[in-house]
Amino acid sequence: DQQVKQNSPSLSVQEGRISILNCDYTNSMFDYFLWYKKYPAEGPTFLISISSIKDKNEDGRFTVFLNKSAKHLSLHIVPSQPGDSAVYFCAASDTDKLIFGTGTRLQVFP
Amino acid sequence: SAVISQKPSRDICQRGTSLTIQCQVDSQVTMMFWYRQQPGQSLTLIATANQGSEATYESGFVIDKFPISRPNLTFSTLTVSNMSPEDSSIYLCSVYTGIAAYEQYFGPGTRLTVT
Secondary structure (H helix, E strand, O other), X not given: OOOEEOOOOEEEEXXXXXXXXXXXXXXXXXOEEEEEEEOOOOOOEEEEEEEOOOOEEEEOOEEEEEEOOOOEXXXXXXXOOHHHOXXXXXXXXXXXXXXXXXXXXXXXXX | OOOEXXXXXXXXXXXXXXXXXXXXXXXOOOEEXXXXXXXXXXXXXXXXXXOOOOOEEOOOOOOOOOOEEEEEOOEEEEEEOOOOHHHOEEEEEEEEOOOOOOOEEEOXXXXXXXX
């Protein structure tokens, strides 16, 4: 039973436009949500997080939105840049552990 | 943040053999984690390795198959024992520095192929 789901395996966006990556979860007890970015042959790198008591967190071009009633979060990247092309994982914290989604491969084309 | 290195970066092994993966951190950390990412899958936590105590394994993972050592606060090893092709995965270690809530920092991973 997958507690964190990313239903879109891939997303293609033109440079300069907005990229929206989605994530759904099932456990209402998760207290923190995080987004990681992963390039090939590298480990995931932390991007942005949000506490369950908030509905939005912004850091430069990256904004994460949390809708607790829908058990849904999204990552907005605007404007998208070719260097953003990577696999994005959402994760939820369960006490000291992180539970990851399956990832969405974002491709930003010129 | 923390800088993490893993050895080897990749390996091709024959079934029935074992491989030990090393994880080195540039600072002392309490909590280290080992993950597996099978092809096309998410990162799955294998175990939590705390210094001075036995590793805590997640459901589906056992110590006989994935023994872990944590001799000090900057180093850990994961052994994949009696390998089969199903063990072909990327194995990653991560650390929690405790500075920011739940942020974990990952090593570059070890790509294992079992033939």
